[in-house]
Amino acid sequence: MTSLINNFLEQTDFESYDDFYTNFKINIPENFNFVYDVVDRYAREQPEKKAIVWCNDNSEEKIFTFADLKYYSEKAANLFSEYGIKKGDVVKLTLKGRYEFWICILGLHRIGAIALPGTHMLTTRDLKYRIERADIQMVVSDADEGLLDHIDEAHRDFKDVLKHKFVTQV
Numbered sequence: 001m002t003s004l005i006n007n008f009l010e011q012t013d014f015e016s017y018d019d020f021y022t023n024f025k026i027n028i029p030e031n032f033n034f035v036y037d038v039v040d041r042y043a044r045e046q047p048e049k050k051a052i053v054w055c056n057d058n059s060e061e062k063i064f065t066f067a068d069l070k071y072y073s074e075k076a077a078n079l080f081s082e083y084g085i086k087k088g089d090v091v092k093l094t095l096k097g098r099y100e101f102w103i104c105i106l107g108l109h110r111i112g113a114i115a116l117p118g119t120h121m122l123t124t125r126d127l128k129y130r131i132e133r134a135d136i137q138m139v140v141s142d143a144d145e146g147l148l149d150h151i152d153e154a155h156r157d158f159k160d161v162l163k164h165k166f167v168t169q170v
Contacts, residue, residue, distance in 0.1 A: 076107025
């Protein structure tokens with residue numbers, strides 16, 4: 001197996017735009033979950049296949065295989081579950097361009113929770129609005145001091161909703 005694309009598309013080669021427009025169809029299995037149906041399948045069948053190559057402006061690089069993503073997303077899912085996050089709960093991810101974002105989002109998908117990505121430029125007012133409207137149970141953020149101050153300020157008014165705050169160490 002080199003690709004799962006044929007599992008999800010009826011046709012992958014097209015003669016023209018009209019052919020594509022008419023015949024492009026995505027097959028979405030009932031109860032599709034990207035983690036179980038794609039990541040875990042690759043982890044079983046091609047565990048060493050590269051899944052993510054992450055790098056930043058400081059020449060740091062991390063390469064994750066599908067086996068790595070399965071392992072780390074299971075650990076993330078377990079952590080979220082230990083803190084009471086369950087199917088349907090909303091978790092705010094404010095991790096800029098960090099690779100931890102992908103591990104967290106896969107972990108949340110694994111348990112059926114909802115990942116709400118967000119920018120690090122949110123103010124206290126922005127966060128309060130999102131916490132209230134989306135019923136955010138947890139925030140996972142990088143260690144951006146200005147953002148952490150805003151998260152703490154928003155948390156003071158919504159302790160009954162926002163139950164947990166986690167900060168990644170860079």
